[in-house]
Amino acid sequence: MVMRHPNIVIAISIVLASAILAIAVWVLAQMHDDALRRAQDSVFNVSLLVERDVSRNLEIYDLSLRAVMEGLKQPGVQDLPPAMRQLLLFDGSAGAKDMGSIFVLDEAGDIKFDSQASPPRRINLADREYFKVQRDSPDVGLYVSRPFLPKIAGKEVSIALSRRISRPDGSFGGVVVGTMRLSYFRGLFADMNLGPGGSMALMLSDGTMLMRRPYDPKIIGRNLKGTANYSRFLLQPSGDFFGTAAIDGVERWYAFRHIDMYPLILDVALSTRDIYVEWRRRAWIIGSLIGALDVTIIALAILFSQQLRQRRAAEEELRVLARTDGLTGLNNRRIFEQDLDEEWGRAQRHAWPLSMLLIDVDSFKGFNDLYGHSAGDAALIEVARCITNNLRRPGDTAARYGGEEFAVLLPDTDEAGAMNLAEQIRAAIQEREVRHVASSHHVLTVSIGIACTSGQIFATARELINAADEALYEAKDAGRNRTVAYGTATQAPGGDTGVPGYLTPEFSPHIYR
Known part of the structure; x- marks a missing residue:
């Protein structure tokens, strides 16, 4: 199959290369997903760590405010000496890292x-x-303010955590407030590894930015309300999505969460470029190797296919050489006898007539002696051409039977049709007027013997050949340049047989006209 159809090799190589490519694409897709999952796990861990740290510190700050409020309720606190009062009210805030000042404000501020x-x-x-x-709002509870710059010179930008002091009758009695420096969040964010394009942000629920990494002081206090990412932050308590930052326009994968009990939103994001940077490097290497492999497979298949075509062409040439006569291009005697056996069997099965012509060049030895073997070869080629030109049906075959002798096999042709074709061949050769001074006709001529199974009984194909050979000898003996059918009178040149209607019978659809 491969030898007969070399393109199958190329088709198989393309299928194989496609399969390898498909497997590589699948592997790269899995690696792509794995890269994203690893990044997601890392971001979730970072966001959870930051959330817990922020929540714990806010809780500590809130406990400090509550301790101050509880201390104010103790009887006689305001009458204590200043040093003892300070210790009682503000001792709980001593361990609060990054805590600024804690104030107790009266109702006038x-x-x-x-x-x-x-x-x-x-x-x-x-x-x-x-x-x-x-x-203005008695039920606010713990309030986290927007960023501000303290009135005390030299202080950093801070936020404030405040609680209301209410009198026994519920009226406003002042505020306990503690300031918290934003440097705490900046230091916390700086310790997290998010890659060159990563970002982290902490904002109030109303969209006010408290801190962001990468740090830019101009962004602190900016309100992101109305941006696409902020709108998605409000949809659920936590989640993740791919989005583009309104601040710097970088595409990132975001994981966000609302910090429990506090009006804060934390988001941690990795740049999609950073997520897939290692994957891209590996994909480029794997893709290059797979591409080179596929190209090599297809190239080798093409070369192999070309070799198969050349081999097939050489074998076909050998088959043609084995079938044909090297001089005339007609079938050789071995192939003719194979065709005869096949047609004989077919004619016997279907009761079809089968005719055979044996053609011999007249006085060919004298032609060779007079004009030389080169001219003799040219004469044989001319005779073969005349025979071929008069065969019109695909099933008819001609062969060089030996020396200057030719044979023609005519399936499904009766004797009259075979006689008609034989006379056409004989006349065509004579009309070539190949000079032959040693011949009585002074041009190259042929004699033809005809045998047909119609009207005759032949036991074997060999008997058919012998009958045609016998008719050929009768034509030779009758003066050459003649066509003679086995078992009939001798045909004179030009169709004058002396037998009325010999070349003009009523032919069947299969005979030559």
Whole structure:
């Protein structure tokens, strides 16, 4: 099959290369998914760690505020000496890292007690957001403010955590507030490995930015309300998605969560470029190797296919050489006898007539002696061409039977049709007017013997050949340049047989006309 159809080799190689490519694509797709899963696991771990740290510190800060409020309720606290009062009220805040000052503000916003100064600094904070919210809303609870710059010189940008002080009758009695430096969040974010394009942000629930990595002081306090990413943060308590940052336009994979009990949203994001940077490197290497392998497989298949074609062409040439006569291009005697056996069997099975012509060049030895073997070969080629030109049906075959003798096999042709074709061949050769001075006709001529199974009984194909040979000898004996059918009178040149209607019978659809 492969020898007969070399393109199958190329087709198989393409299928094989495609299969290898498909497997490589599948593997790369799995590696792509694995890279994303690893990044997601890393981000989830980082966000969980940051959330717990922020939540724990906010809880500590809140406990410090609550401790101050509880201390204020103790009888006689305000009458204590300043040093003891400071220790009682603000001792709980001593271990609070990155905590700024804790103030107790009266209902007018003046500092009543100060964790870092005794007597307290003379500052009014009634204009601060955290004071106004607590004053105007009795049920706020713990309030986390927007970033602000403290009124005390040299202090860092901070946020405030505040709680309302209510009198026994429920009226506003002041505020306990503690400031928290944003440097705490900046230091916490800096310790996390998020890659060159990663980001991390902590914002208030209203979209106000408290801290972001990479750090840019211009972004602190900026409100992201209305941006695509912020809108998605509000849809559920936690989640993840691919999105593009409104701040820097970088595409990232985001994991976000709302910090429990606090009005804060934390998001941790990895750049898609960073997520797949290692995958791209490996994909390039694997893709190059697979591409080279596929190209090599197909190239080798093409070369092998070309070799098969050349071999097939050589074998076909050998088959042709084995079938044909090297001089005339007609079938040789061995192939003719094979064809005769096949047609004989077919004629016997279907009761079809089978005719055979034996053609011999007249006085050919004298032609060779007179004109030379080269001219003799040219004459044989001319005779073969005349025979071939007069065979019109695909089933008719001609062969060089030996020396200057030719044979023609005519399946499904009766004697009259065979006689008609034989006379056409004889006349065509004579009309070539190949000069032959040693012949009585002065041109090259042939004699033809005809044998047909129609009207005759032949036991074997060999008997058919012998009958045609006998008719050929009769033509020779009758003067050459004649066609003679086995068992009939001798045919004179030009069709004058002396037998009325010999060349003009009523032919069947299968005979030559």
